[in-house]
Amino acid sequence: MSAENGRAGAERAMENGAAQAAPWWERRAEDVERLIGKYPNSRSAIMGLFWMAQEERGYVSDEDLNWIADKLGLTRGYVDSTITFYSLYHLQPVGKYTIIVCNNVICGLKGSEGLVQELERLLDVKVGGTSADGLFTLQTTGECIAACDGAPALQINQEYFHKVTPERAKLIIERLREGAELEALSEEIGLTKPGAVWEEGD
Ligand code: FES
Structure with a gap:
């Protein structure tokens, strides 16, 4: 050179x-x-x-x-x-996946509190915390996330998951820990659209 x-x-x-x-x-x-x-x-x-x-x-x-x-x-x-009005923006470092559980009225009536408790247990964090592996940050929002017909609903980054029971939450966490693609996962589990797979009342 x-x-x-x-x-x-x-x-x-x-x-x-x-x-x-x-x-x-x-x-x-x-x-x-x-x-x-x-x-x-x-x-x-x-x-x-x-x-x-x-x-x-x-x-x-x-x-x-x-x-x-x-x-x-x-x-x-x-x-x-x-x-600060919008839960999708973060003001401090978060995990690879930010889980936001809707805590508004409809989701509350459909069991969001139990869902949050299960996520806290699965991730070993309290709401607002990030899991030790840095993968997950758990948050809740009192603002309706506009998915009431799929309550209880949550968002992981930009993906919606509807009718999320504690059992389905466990599956979601397991699959993400295994390295599943987030976008494909909501399709795989069938929770992208209310009623897409699960019957009413599931
Ligand atoms: S109340 Fe939870 S999505 Fe509307």
Whole structure:
């Protein structure tokens, strides 16, 4: 390798390193501007920016929230109150799979409390905790997750599971521990759509 080529390679490596160290909003500046440009009012891009931040490391950091507030011309209080309203955004590191059990009225009547207890037992964590293997974070939400006809329902990352009895919860955890694909699993178990496999009253 010539000295010239060596210098060029070193410069490229430094540029790549610098690019990697740059925050996501710099590396994805075009995506950010495209997202904001979709809306007449830039504040409407707030949810999309939360999502981009979360894609980066699995949760939205304090630094992300400050940047989003500045970028959209919002107060930090407004940004905080918005993100904390939605259970799908995380403000601290979470496991590979975030399980969110709906605790709203219908799911409560259909047994969500027992489901949570079984998940706590299976994962050996309390609600809010992450399992020792780093795979699962268990959360509940008092907000209906819009799956009432499949109550009790839960979400694992973006996937819905309906009519989740404690026995089915055990199967879900076992299969994920075995390395099953999350997207395929909800299909495999047949809990993606209310009533898709299980009869009413299951
Ligand atoms: S009450 Fe649980 S999905 Fe609506």
